[in-house]
Amino acid sequence: MDVDTRELRYFVAVAEELHFGRAADRLGIAQPPLSRAISRLEQRLGVALLERTSRRVALTGAGAALLAESRPILGALAAAERRTRQAAAEQPRITLSVKAGTTGELLAKLLDAYAGEPGSVPVDLLLGDAHQQEARLRGGEADVALLHLPFDATAGFEVEPLLTEGQVLVLPTSHPLARRTRLHMSEIDARTDLPLARWPRVDGTYPDGPGVEIRNLTQLYQLIALGRGAVVLPESCRSDFTHDLATVPVVDGQPVTTVIAWPSMSRSRPVADLVRLATGLWPQSDQDAVRSRGVPGR
């Protein structure tokens, strides 16, 4: 009657690989037990999850639904383990996940202020690319994260806005547009000599387009300095580089809101303290782009 986690993990492996052999390999078991486990899961649910021929494995509608449900559950399980161990630790700590591009200014202000608070605990920083953030928060590797709306997914998290800012175009100082005081997106799109850099999607692939494929910011800045492209970033990135690169505000760029996010069911005192502090650090007027409800630890 009840599905156990092993079965879920097995199913996810097969659903992702769409190949029993590779999935079994990834799971470190042989193929036959995996086939059996999936069959039993299907039988228990009374539902076909996969359509298999000897040449092709495909998800059914129900399989797709279960896959979507399973991933957050497995993440939550891993998170539960981590948080339980953490709760038993003599010295509590919290882990803050930030994207490599997050401005050091905001971060430094936050961490300094928090360190000065009574009852504050050590904060571990976890740097990573944009798409790791969500998984880390869900998987309990991080207790809090700084995310950027509207780009990062926040479904299932509580969110409190910190700072809303416009975007700027980053380009070589030598480029003609570098002398402008403001720009429209249409002007950027019109310049074929300024292909906008392409960020990786969740699955690691890149959208089509003329721009450079990038993964980290220093590499990106180098490429821009070489005149190979440009990028549109939140204006606070200006403090991150000093030479070679110019920034021009994009007047119709979508505003970017930096938010602090944490798992909905977090009951950690330190996290609640950090969130409360963070929301007080920036003027309220910046915070009307998004509204959220509740603070953890109540």
Place this chain on the structure above:
Amino acid sequence: MDVDTRELRYFVAVAEELHFGRAADRLGIAQPPLSRAISRLEQRLGVALLERTSRRVALTGAGAALLAESRPILGALAAAERRTRQAAAEQPRITLSVKAGTTGELLAKLLDAYAGEPGSVPVDLLLGDAHQQEARLRGGEADVALLHLPFDATAGFEVEPLLTEGQVLVLPTSHPLARRTRLHMSEIDARTDLPLARWPRVDGTYPDGPGVEIRNLTQLYQLIALGRGAVVLPESCRSDFTHDLATVPVVDGQPVTTVIAWPSMSRSRPVADLVRLATGLWPQSDQDAVRSRGVPGR
């Protein structure tokens, strides 16, 4: 290395009962296997979850953390099963959970409008008391729910506001205050002959106070008609009764927002349609009390 669901269920049972015998009983197994299972879970996590003597069982900090994490996980698992089965059903349906007190007017408007939509599916209604709502949405018994902010917990759900309204005092027509056109909370509190009815808390117990303990609205209305107390409710409740009871707006009553809520990771088309429709049914001006991000199915 990995915790399985059986162990979690066992742990939750013991943590809730704080008694191995009763927990084993509830789980339908004998006590020794349960003791062993918990020991092994503790050993696997490397953490003490329970402090036991032969007279007393108590949660450790880590145990409390795991309990808090476990319940939503088990709920999510049950939900995953239900939704997977549902996804395989030939005829999709959705289940809308509403509190017994939710005004029929709003509900009727929503259901009628949705039924008229192209691509709409049958909607099952699930009525229940206030505290069942959250559990049902989490446990997959319901796909969508109508909740009232700020009273209902929405952590972990996506939420879209529908309607914000003031509150009114409901009292017998014969009462002196019934002739007033508006009231302040302080005036109500000052009247010792109008004890406000007490609602049950999540655990089923009642807060202390002079008012009647209530569980359902018809019972409440009867008691008010008998002059045994009063209650403050959203103004839309006025349409629910026609005689014997008077309503007076409470000018400083906290505004109540009816929201439509759904699980964050819902990818169901019908749910997305219903939400989209619902948010369009009431004027936008009513919706600035809360803001939310995203609609399912994107």
Place this chain on the structure above:
DNA sequence: GGCCTTCGATACCCCAGGGGTATCGTCGTG
């Protein structure tokens, strides 16, 4: 203080079921 009751832990047994190897059946493919 000694006895009894209560309740979690231990000891020991059984077998369901999870995992492994060998092999089959089926479907593309050259």
Place this chain on the structure above:
DNA sequence: CACGACGATACCCCTGGGGTATCGAAGGCC
């Protein structure tokens, strides 16, 4: 048509989850 790739089946082994009987410690009671 023969071969290769791949999921399903058959069969075996043994881990580990569940049961019964019993122990040991902690209060309560006379």
